[in-house]
Amino acid sequence: MKAKDLSALTKGQRTTHRILDAAEVQFAAAGYSATSLRDIAAAADIQQPGLYKHFSSKEELYQRVCERALSPLVDFMDELLERPVDQMVYRELTDRMTDLLAQHPHVPRLLIRATLSQEAEQDAIAMGWVNKLADYGRRINTKARIETDSDVLTLQIVALFNLIFGFFWSSALVENLSGKAADDAGLRAIQKDLLAAFVDSLRH
Template sequence: MMTFPTCPSCHLMESPAETSSTADRILDVAENLFAAKGYKAASLIELAEQVGIRPPSLYNHFRNKESLYKAVLERLLGHFQPLIAEAATFSPHDKNAVLAWTRQMVELHFRHPNFARLLQHAALAEAPGTTEMLTRFFRPLFAPSAGGGVTLSPPLLPWATMAFHNVLVSYITMAPLYRNLINQDPFSAEARQRHLEMVLEMVNSALTRPESPFASAA
């Protein structure tokens, strides 16, 4: 891991507000850089250049590359956590609540597409903190009470949750490859609406289908 000597005097050159602003700029650039290149390939030198600071100044805000990456993950996860917590509050068999929640989750992924991109890179190459983040993201959804009106048996809930999330993540990360196939920008307003409609139809079908013959299997 690349390191630089620290610069003890740098804090004297920025007010607390400026320091906070610089840290936010670092997080913004780091999020885009990690999402584009992954943890290992992202360069702290390139990051500092894009922020407009000297590389050693990064250490006035983040201890090292790993702590910066974890801060990026934490900030992204913070956007999703309130909605994840809400899943546990659904009344049994409240289909409307599940569909409304699904709509919000799809829209949230579109507002923060780097979350999906970071997950894709982490799946291909190990990155620090990702396993812990996924545990915090998925664990609340694995509880039977979070299933709402879904008719799956508890042993299948983790697989249903992962399958649902894979649909959302793969659209963000893979849809650009199909741009020519669908002859449309997959992130245009129309394409995003079609994706939302497809996901809602998929979830609605799962909510209204008869009990799975495999539900009691396990």
């Protein structure tokens, strides 16, 4: 949330956002299991008991981190699916996804980390979001009447997942190779063009 938006919130609401911001970074860096509420409290500059005024548990906090970043994506895909086929603008979808994820650039790492987790350490919350987003990909494909073999569609979804989320997940590599910050507006514009070109190629 932008500073000007935060200024309109109460002190308690600003603290909630600060905790969510800190939790997003901590969970992305170490994963759900290895991150403690003590770690998050320290990063948010708050006493650990103070966290419980805003969140009842680590699980609830983790769910809120994911929901804050990913619910807007789902809301937009719901809106897209309600449109007539000839008004489903895929460039609008990929641009919106890029801009929304840019507001929470650590969350893609949570999702990618979840897909790489061993079964014994499975991150059910993040994997739930991965599966939900994949299902939206299938539904959009069906609505657009794109006839695709199920195996091909699976690999297309995986490729798109990697292209969208990998841009944020590999931000350190992006910065190392380009010499620019990963949130550079020019790089994000190029990312949007690449996504649009890839999605367009799937439709032809």
